Amino acid sequence: MADVTSTLVGPRGPKPRKILTRNNIMIYGTLIIVSLYYLLPLWVMVMTSLKGMPEIRMGNIFAPPLEITFEPWVKAWSEACTGLNCDGLSRGFWNSVRITVPSVIVSIAIASVNGYALANWRFRGADTFFTILIFGAFIPYQVMLYPIVILLREMGLYGSLTGLIMVHSIFGMPILTLLFRNYFSSLPEELFKAARVDGAGFWRIYFQIMLPMSLPIFVVAMILQVTGIWNDFLFGVIYTKPDLYPMTVQLNNIVNSVQGVKEYNVNMAATLLTGLVPLFIYFVSGKLFVRGIAAGAVKG
């Protein structure tokens, strides 16, 4: 009898977990420090953008504003001077929208069809085509800047938004095509075969079979493109003219303007405004992204 009870005494049920182990302290400690490191500048920026100039001159950059003012935000958006114009960042914002939206749509539309054709149709020369495309991704784009200027000029698109949209679409093509090709290759091939036996052609398979299963990868591509194009500075400066400068270029012009006093609060507000769009995209589509994957659209 004694033997039997002794087997019942020992540990039972879930193993208790200690919270303050050395490992945990290390992991959470590191995470907290890193988060602080990244959040501190943001804190400073937000606080500074809500202060008036006199308060900024007092120095303490970490302190919250004594008196909250939205004046700098308004000024950054609609009054700050960039070069010749004094209508703030709003002009750049709308320029950026007019650049980003078509570029994202065009590049994703073309790249997804590219990727689908490369993954599923295996046409003659597909591998060569793909190699060239990927090779294109590794050519430093500095060497292409000037040739493209000439190309655009010859086409009469230099300095126009259309020209810039074209450039963005083309430069996004290699990486996006790779992304889509790999995704479509990972979908079960038998699905594609079944659709062919069912009499669906190139476009019908693309739109009715492939597209509905690919929401997650479209969201990924969209995040990549929106942030990439929105944050672009170089192409914006080179291929457009001052009236059509994207937001990033305008931001630079505001922050780096040499005339008058440095208005730190306006600069901070302008910077935050420019960063708002990518931030917004992360928050909104991050959820969509997770939902797309969680929906298990690929299984069946």
Add this chain to the structure above:
Amino acid sequence: MDPSISIKDLNLSFGAVEVINDLNLDVGQGEFLVLLGSSGCGKSTLLNCIAGLLDVSDGQIFIQGKNVTWEEPSKRGIGMVFQSYALYPQMTVEGNLSFGLKNAGFSKAEVAERVANAARILQIEPLLKRKPAALSGGQRQRVAIGRALVRDVDVFLFDEPLSNLDAKLRTDLRAEIKELHQTLHNTMIYVTHDQIEAMTLADRIAIMRGGQILQLDSPKEIYNRPNCKYVADFIGSPSMNFLDGAISLEADGTPTFTCGSGTFSLEGYVFDDAPAAGGAWLGIRPEHIASGEAAASRAIQLQSKVRLVEPLGSDTLVRVMVGEQSFWVRMDGRTDITEGDPLPIGFNPVRCNLFDTKTEIRL
């Protein structure tokens, strides 16, 4: 009558790798043909060629007398069922069934009627509004069969349709496929590497190896008279036992077989050609070996020692050693033999299969 499917000198290579080699095959109207072979022998590739999903490198394919070598898959009059079901995940069962019909431009009424009909035959009517993700494996495969069924095709192609299902379901669905074939009388080509499926379903079995068909015969013929050592070894589980030896002819012309365990008369064995002396493999299936007292009545008798006993319930598989040679013997399930026991075994030449040592072809 014209064959339903006729394949002439088919060749297919992926780059430098030849996967199908000068393959010829005729499948009769309403025949159930099973393609059987080890993994990588080109079964799926052959099926894909017939379906038009792969371009052939050379050769011709005829379906119902029409040359379809360059034809689109949907224009060949075939339906295909895949191992992974390949149902369109975003469509309901109804959408899956009607997709092909809509592509072919059938009227709404016609589509509805055909879908309802197929659903009735396959007993999936309650599932029509569900998405594939909400179906069990067996239900999914039924829908996949339905997708071929609605299109009212002459030829059904199955690529290992049951291998993702559990054993019980596989047996059920196997019977259903057989019934379906008896109702529809379509030509069916069925790829599998499950021998039991092949034996139970097939009118004829084609054993494939390295992109060629080694033997094309009824299941009975394949089992009893394999035409080469590979087929003999491939069919049957556990597989055939082989003795390495030589055939010689007595003065009176009686062939005998000599191996490490002795010399035996082969009287009763039906040779394909006149027997000739030379090296040979003697093959005997585990289920054709008598053991214990029963062995005494057999023409060929050997002494053996039990190595391993595997009770299966109905039968017991026993691995014995004949000298250095290991043998599988199938015994009654009630035997209480144990490791180390000596066991006399015996069999008759009529049950044997003899293969040339070099060419491995049946003698």
